[in-house]
Amino acid sequence: MLGFPIAMAEQAIGLLGGSFDPAHEGHAHITREALKRFGLDRVWWLVSPGNPLKPDAPAPMADRIARARAVMAHPRVVISDIEARLGTRYTAETLRLLMALYPGVRFVWLMGADNLASFHEWQDWDWIMTNVPIGIFARPGSRLAARGARAAEEYERFRLPAEAAVLLPRCRPPAWCFVNVPMLDHSSSAIRAEGGWRRDLRGGPR
Numbered sequence: 001m002l003g004f005p006i007a008m009a010e011q012a013i014g015l016l017g018g019s020f021d022p023a024h025e026g027h028a029h030i031t032r033e034a035l036k037r038f039g040l041d042r043v044w045w046l047v048s049p050g051n052p053l054k055p056d057a058p059a060p061m062a063d064r065i066a067r068a069r070a071v072m073a074h075p076r077v078v079i080s081d082i083e084a085r086l087g088t089r090y091t092a093e094t095l096r097l098l099m100a101l102y103p104g105v106r107f108v109w110l111m112g113a114d115n116l117a118s119f120h121e122w123q124d125w126d127w128i129m130t131n132v133p134i135g136i137f138a139r140p141g142s143r144l145a146a147r148g149a150r151a152a153e154e155y156e157r158f159r160l161p162a163e164a165a166v167l168l169p170r171c172r173p174p175a176w177c178f179v180n181v182p183m184l185d186h187s188s189s190a191i192r193a194e195g196g197w198r199r200d201l202r203g204g205p206r
């Protein structure tokens, strides 16, 4: 009923959670890199009902999904509102449910370096670390913060070298891998600040 193919056991699936308000080329870039570097079969974009740490509500789900599909039309990428359908907002909750619903699938949590820096503030972040491999991408402006991140320090000995990134989906967690892909300086907040996104939604001139 959740709209995903059933014959997925043993597949390695990357999960890129985000507000996608709006989706941009930075998201598409790390997704293509994730497929390649981590040897993933698929990536699911989990378009969030709303980041629990962000005070402002994002644009309507339907608009964010439509934009995400336009930005990332790729045969191995699924754009999904599954968190809204599961009624989850916290990543640990989402992962617990997905792992129960799709036993045998090797899920890998994907995120940018900015999220590693604040990862220790997430609900049940220790549980996430010890239950799901995590793939992290360099992001402009976040390298230093990520290096000093509490999660990175506490789990330093479980870090997989970037040269071995392709093994990540098969690693028993805790396991995380930081990959230094060429960085793209795109962000949703910059697009929103330019005013283009909400103006697009109102159907006004670009």
Ligand SMILES: Nc1ncnc2c1ncn2[C@@H]1O[C@H](COP(=O)(O)OP(=O)(O)OP(=O)(O)O)[C@@H](O)[C@H]1O
Pocket (backbone or CB within 6 Å): 016, 017, 018, 019, 020, 021, 026, 027, 030, 110, 111, 112, 113, 114, 115, 137, 138, 139, 140, 184, 185, 186, 187, 188, 189, 190
């Ligand atoms: N240019 C980028 N390089 C690397 N990672 C990125 C980039 N843009 C987004 N990400 C990652 O993609 C995920 C979803 O990002 P999100 O939807 O919050 O976009 P954002 O551009 O970070 O938004 P905002 O500027 O509003 O914080 C996060 O893990 C984020 O770190």
Ligand SMILES: O=C(O)c1ccc[n+]([C@@H]2O[C@H](COP(=O)([O-])O)[C@@H](O)[C@H]2O)c1
Pocket (backbone or CB within 6 Å): 016, 017, 018, 019, 020, 046, 048, 050, 051, 052, 053, 054, 089, 090, 091, 092, 115, 121, 122, 123
């Ligand atoms: O679970 C949490 O406590 C938590 C706190 C902050 C962010 N997240 C998730 O991190 C992902 C990236 O969020 P965002 O808003 O930076 O795109 C998205 O899936 C959020 O639901 C999750």
